[in-house]
Amino acid sequence: MSKTNVLLVGAAGETGGSIANGLLEDGSFEIFALVRPISVLKPAIVRLQERGVNVRKCDLKAPEEQLIEALADIDVVISCVGPAEQQDQIPLAKAAKKTGVKRFIPCGFITVAPPGGVMWLRDEKEVVYNQIRQLWLPYTIVDVGWWYQLSYPRLPSGRVDYAMTSGNDEIIGDGTMPTALTDLRDIGRFMALIIKDPRTLNKKVLAYSLVSTQNEIYSLMEEIGEETIDRNYVSEETICSRVLAARQASETYPFDPIKFIPRYLAEYQYSWGIRGDNNPEYARYLGYYLTTELYPEFKASDFREYLESVIRGTAKGVYQDRVVSRKHQRHFPRTESSDSLYTRIFPRTESSDSLMSR
Template identity: 25%
Template sequence: MEAIRNVAIAGASGALGSPIFQALLNSGHFNLTVLTRHSSEAQFPYSVKIIRVDYSSISELTQALTGQDAVVSVLTTSAMETQIPLIEAAVDAGVRRFLPSEFCANIGNPKAASLPVYHSKVQLHDVIRQKADENPNFTYSLIRNGPFLDWSLAFGFFLNLKGGETSLYDGGDRPFSTTTLATIGQAVVEVLRNLHETKNRAVLIQDLITTQNEMLAVARSVKPEIIWTPKNVSTAEMETMAQQKYASGSMDLVASVGFFCRSVFAEGYGGEFKKVDNDLLGIPLMSKADLEALIKSAL
């Protein structure tokens, strides 16, 4: 396949979009264009082309994407439906590779895919696969990375950073794959440089496989003055709560976290990736010392 040169990114100013944008920019391999809403006040380097768009207008998006080789979408979960016209426009504009806003658990696992929080992503898969089937020059890649390692540490998702009661999901011994924001950015760059090998499939990456109890042990070793009291939390009960909330129309963060914890920590939901594409993409695994440094920094 001819190399990707012109890349448009949507959602470049978000918590994940920003490091992906920086990775694409710093790689030196691409001419970047940022798509942003007309109302957005996000700032970008003067060297980067910015096109303000109405994400509901296929004609406006098609015009913006004309001449682009690839589109990277990092739009938020609440804006998943926005990607449908973006995909339509990408096909009309002749875009060759589309990376939708996947960046999540292994929803190739049927149990994880069944959780309502991922339904919009699964529905998008049907759309993008159909477009790829109908248009051989249009291809896609789905990047899956598990929970964001550094982001989740910083916000106390794995451990209560202040000490005291800290939740251990299903006992805290379930291994799970996790990836830093910077590594996800690197993966996006390398997917766009390995087009044939990543064509029309899921690409799984990880910085390491760990457990909550391993993280807690590291935290105790680097901050012995902090006292943690583990509390076992059932992900099955979290899912039940989340299902009830969604059924009543309360699709809030608490419910979404319930489903998310189920997909990461529950047995049989694919939280530990068995096969990854790190070697293909040139992404090394983190060491225990690297994990210790991250936890020490978060604390």
């Protein structure tokens, strides 16, 4: 049986890497990575090639004829670009329409939220989704809930600092809001099922493993780690004030991408922590299919087992730049890693470095 040709954009990132792993593990796909010419020799790209991933050199901002050439014989496009690059997908989608791509999966892969003023990042993605629909291009939109890898709090002993990206020392509201969780490592396994499934064509899918609350996660972490964790509850009023301030700052400095970092973080907290958007029931209301219903046989990575691996010191952290709250920043020295939480999304500038070093 011939394999499905998949072009993966952003294959060296965290989500893209998970998808590459999942498709390679499945074995039903011929995988191509769309890579900027200047990035071909990066270690992450070389490692993908060593595992059998083919590289096609092209920039998303290249002329249409080059994008069309890069899409030759491609059945499925999966995009995992950074937040600041969302609308760069539109020329690729237009080229995909002209080349007859059978399914275009734009860069979703965030928590569930409605369009129209709740999260700026969601609204940027919706612009792309609407362009795809106007093209009458076959698509699937996939969101994934909140990663296991970002969901747990820091232990006072510092034992889990090695795997953390932030201090994660705040509980939003009263900590009882349920939110969908997904192991980053499972995203690629979900994608292998989704892109083979005719039911998901021209649909939205929430790929998640379980639903939990912050209070439940803290209690589980305390049980496994045998340490007491301070519970710093942050009120709805405080979160709403942060959102307002972050929005005002980002609109005052529209050409400085670093200004959007506080906005992303505040709007995420407001959406899943206060509004409760990242919930399978709300996702169903918004028209999503749920992977728990589509693939009941899917064995997701166990959350407790993942936390146990974190505490044992055997888990792999996400992102290499340990930028955290001031309180814990001494535990996570900054590096010049190109795959960090911030530098992967926002190019470093003089203004951004000065902000981050304060």
